[in-house]
Amino acid sequence: MRIFVNNKPVTLLPGMTVKHALIKAELLEEIEAGKKVYDEWGNELGLDGELAEGVKLFVRTKEINKFTK
Amino acid sequence: MEFFKKFILFLIFLLIFVSNLTAETIELRILYINDFHGFANPYKPLGSEKLLGGVSHLAEMVKKLRNEKPSIFLAAGDMIQGDNWANLFEGKSVIELMNAMEFDVMVVGNHEFDFGLEVLKQRILEARFPILGANVEGLELLKPYIIKEISDIKIAIVGIVTEDTPVSTHPKNVKGLTFLSPEKTVEKYIKELKSQVNIIIVLSHIGHYADRKLAEKIKGINIIVGGHSHTKIEKPILINETIVVQAWEHGKALGVLDLTLMDGKITKFEGYLKEISPEKIDAKISVKAIVDKYNEMVDAVLSEKIGVAQTDFDGENVRKKETNLGNFIADIIKKTAKADIAIINGGGIRASIKKGDITVKDIYSVLPFNNYIVAIKLTGKQIKEALEHGVSAIEKGEGRFPQVSGIKFSYNRDNKPGFRIQEVFIGEKPLELDKEYSVATNDFLAAGGDGYKVFGEAIKASKDFVIIGGVMKGQKVIYSDSSRYLRDVVVEYIKNEKIINYTTEGRITEIKD
Numbered sequence: 260m261r262i263f264v265n266n267k268p269v270t271l272l273p274g275m276t277v278k279h280a281l282i283k284a285e286l287l288e289e290i291e292a293g294k295k296v297y298d299e300w301g302n303e304l305g306l307d308g309e310l311a312e313g314v315k316l317f318v319r320t321k322e323i324n325k326f327t328k
Numbered sequence: 329m330e331f332f333k334k335f336i337l338f339l340i341f342l343l344i345f346v347s348n349l350t351a352e353t354i355e356l357r358i359l360y361i362n363d364f365h366g367f368a369n370p371y372k373p374l375g376s377e378k379l380l381g382g383v384s385h386l387a388e389m390v391k392k393l394r395n396e397k398p399s400i401f402l403a404a405g406d407m408i409q410g411d412n413w414a415n416l417f418e419g420k421s422v423i424e425l426m427n428a429m430e431f432d433v434m435v436v437g438n439h440e441f442d443f444g445l446e447v448l449k450q451r452i453l454e455a456r457f458p459i460l461g462a463n464v465e466g467l468e469l470l471k472p473y474i475i476k477e478i479s480d481i482k483i484a485i486v487g488i489v490t491e492d493t494p495v496s497t498h499p500k501n502v503k504g505l506t507f508l509s510p511e512k513t514v515e516k517y518i519k520e521l522k523s524q525v526n527i528i529i530v531l532s533h534i535g536h537y538a539d540r541k542l543a544e545k546i547k548g549i550n551i552i553v554g555g556h557s558h559t560k561i562e563k564p565i566l567i568n569e570t571i572v573v574q575a576w577e578h579g580k581a582l583g584v585l586d587l588t589l590m591d592g593k594i595t596k597f598e599g600y601l602k603e604i605s606p607e608k609i610d611a612k613i614s615v616k617a618i619v620d621k622y623n624e625m626v627d628a629v630l631s632e633k634i635g636v637a638q639t640d641f642d643g644e645n646v647r648k649k650e651t652n653l654g655n656f657i658a659d660i661i662k663k664t665a666k667a668d669i670a671i672i673n674g675g676g677i678r679a680s681i682k683k684g685d686i687t688v689k690d691i692y693s694v695l696p697f698n699n700y701i702v703a704i705k706l707t708g709k710q711i712k713e714a715l716e717h718g719v720s721a722i723e724k725g726e727g728r729f730p731q732v733s734g735i736k737f738s739y740n741r742d743n744k745p746g747f748r749i750q751e752v753f754i755g756e757k758p759l760e761l762d763k764e765y766s767v768a769t770n771d772f773l774a775a776g777g778d779g780y781k782v783f784g785e786a787i788k789a790s791k792d793f794v795i796i797g798g799v800m801k802g803q804k805v806i807y808s809d810s811s812r813y814l815r816d817v818v819v820e821y822i823k824n825e826k827i828i829n830y831t832t833e834g835r836i837t838e839i840k841d
Contacts, residue, residue: 270788272774274496274810277558279775283784293375298536298559302465305558305577306374307365307410308437311537311749 262314277316278306286318295321353478353590357397358529359581360389360575362404362555365439366414366422367578368619378605380580384616385609387429389602397480397586397828399554401430404555404574405437405489405533408451413622415816416441416629419451421622427456428615431735433474435487435531436461437555441501442811448785460487460531463513465506473517475525481589482525486517489533490556498811503713511542518548526592529553531730536574543567550594551585559608564599571597577711580604589773610728630689641681643694647729648722650836653677653694654731656828660821661814662733665703665768665807669734669754671714672770673778675727686828688819699770703807708761710782711735712749717780720745728778730836733768738837750839766806772815 260271264284271279277296281287290296296304298316370382390401406477408419409428419440426434436459442449445467452459461470488510494502498787501742514530521528527550532539535557543552544567551571554561560576564585575583581601642651654674664672679693706714718730719739738750752759769783776784786804822828 270784272771272805273492273785274769274808277773280577282772282775282777285776290375295375298404298557300565302562303576303835305363305560307363307577308558309490309535309556311535314537316736325593 260310260312262310262312262316264316265318266315271310274309276306276310277304277308280316281306281309281318284318289318293321294318330806343547352427353588354481356478356481356550356587356589357393357399358402358553358585358587359393359399360402360404360553360573360585361579362533362553362575363406363437363558363577364403364579365406365577366408366419367411367580368413368421368425368622369411371578373580379607380603380605381413381578382606383425383429383602384619385606386579386582386604387615389604390429390610393582393584393602398483398526400432400483400824402485402529402531402553403431403434404531404553406433406439406555407437409439409442412626412630413619415813417622418447420502421618421625423451423454425615425618426620427454428618431457432476432485432719433457433485433531434459435533435555436464436470436489438490438493438496439811441493441497444501444686445503445505453683455498455505456619458479462486462517463488463491463508463510463767463838465508466504472513472523475521481527481592483527484517484521484525484585485529486514486521486530487531487533488513490535490538495808496810498809501811503629510538511545512773514542514546514549514683516782518546522838525753525766527587527594528590532556535559536572539572539574540565540567540669543570543572546690548837553585560601562601564597565734571599573599575601577621582764594635613713617831630687630692632688632746633685634691635686635826636818637681637683637686638827639831640683641694641828641830643677643680646677646731647660647725648674649729649838650731650834651704651831652830655733656830657695657818658731658733660818661768661770663708664817665701665766665769667703667734667766667807669711669765671718671730671732671735671773673727673773673780674729674731675778677731686745686822691815691819693823695813697772697816699814700810700812701768701807701814701817702771702774702805703766703768704783704786705764705804705806706767706782706786707756708752708759708763708765710786711754711759711765711767712752712761713753714782715739716746716747716766717782719798726778728780732835736835736837738839740839740841742841768807771808771810812816831836 408422462472536559558577585599641653651685
């Protein structure tokens with residue numbers, strides 16, 4: 260399964276998750292430091308989230324909490 | 329004639345006007361969670377100092393929101409497996425909780441199969457709500473859909489799970505089952521249901537990416553309540569005429585989708601995620617009693633004696649040298665994957681085991697991470713590279729130092745990193761650089777953790793994953809079982825062996841100049 264983290268390709272086993280993608284991209288430490296991982300539409304993802312072929316992930320600074328109520 | 333035309337038009341306008349006046353406006357609320365994974369207790373997510381989740385707090389919020397308007401409460405899969413609170417009871421604790429919270433319906437997720445089919449059947453029978461799986465053939469207890477009637481509105485809920493389930497749990501857990509195309513399954517049930525109901529909801533455990541494609545391709549779905557990708561969709565998304573939602577993971581958010589209907593059709597929707605945090609919501613209702621009961625049972629299970637250690641097992645020096653605990657765990661991994669050798673990172677072993685009784689908690693302290701076993705084919709050259717990497721930072725005591733099984737090697741720390749490995753033997757034979765060997769490890773290293781790049785290179789070269797003999801295999805991948813954590817494999821091994829005694833035996837030898 261090939262996905263993209265911050266636009267760089269990462270190859271993973273089927274069944275591997277967002278966490279594995281970040282390990283592979285050497286970005287898990289950035290999550291520990293407070294950054295968040297988002298999909299290509301700007302939705303935050305949990306680290307155990309399952310992936311699919313071609314998914315695009317972006318690690319960046321946490322946005323303002325958007326919970327509305 | 330002109331007068332007659334005007335009169336007819338007037339009557340038509342009058343009819344529309346009167347029918348709008350008399351059309352009944354109905355409000356409905358859809359509450360939803362997904363990927364709960366048994367996280368009953370609040371926790372601080374990685375990188376956050378804030379406690380989130382806590383199912384007793386979630387239950388309190390559900391109760392409050394349900395009281396405000398007619399509601400249904402949905403679970404979009406992966407509910408019963410994950411945290412110790414669920415795993416130690418094979419998901420029974422979660423079903424008890426869901427019964428108390430009066431869920432209306434749930435779709436089966438891929439991880440619902442992780443405890444095996446017999447356990448899943450038992451969980452389905454214990455549930456006081458229907459569990460769906462329209463695209464699963466071979467498990468009669470799963471229903472394809474249900475029809476709920478609320479305030480005279482008929483709602484069909486069709487449940488689908490990822491077609492990749494056989495490669496995201498151990499294939500033995502889904503033996504005899506067929507996972508059909510979610511897309512074709514939904515199409516089939518829309519045809520069957522559209523004339524019978526006002527609203528069609530797809531309760532989906534196929535991931536947000538696939539949900540979007542479903543909404544783009546298939547007409548007639550009013551709402552997709554999703555799971556699997558743990559996506560935090562803070563506001564409902566409209567794709568064509570389908571509303572798509574998902575509520576993150578672990579009960580850290582409750583999804584709320586409010587609908588307004590006129591003449592049985594959705595005319596307005598508004599949705600949001602309600603953050604679940606112990607700071608915001610008091611937990612007072614009976615769900616807390618269930619959480620506390622199982623918390624006590626978790627402690628009891630973790631304190632259970634599973635065997636006896638006839639010697640101390642060294643988890644202190646696993647980043648510096650071969651230890652008997654490293655050998656013991658590496659041997660179990662190699663044996664489980666039926667591999668030629670095993671290489672694990674010493675940093676994955678976090679505690680020692682004292683001579684005497686061994687409890688489940690001891691093993692969970694030794695192996696606290698949710699790692700599982702993977703085995704990959706590497707060439708002798710790649711194995712040597714992996715070992716070079718493993719000893720490249722021994723001076724710093726980094727977690728990459730290897731613990732091994734089926735392999736013996738020597739190294740010289742006085743040499744530069746990359747030139748430290750001296751002799752390597754697989755079994756009794758010298759390592760052949762061009763020969764392929766099967767190498768068992770954990771998913772962390774397989775993903776390139778602790779800088780082990782060779783596993784990643786092998787995965788990259790591996791294509792065409794298939795299931796052979798009940799196990800997922802690829803060109804280079806010979807074993808991957810994400811349904812059982814390594815620590816549980818070790819617990820099971822000790823339960824079977826009862827008495828364990830291990831020594832170091834010269835698997836890793838340091839040579840000095």
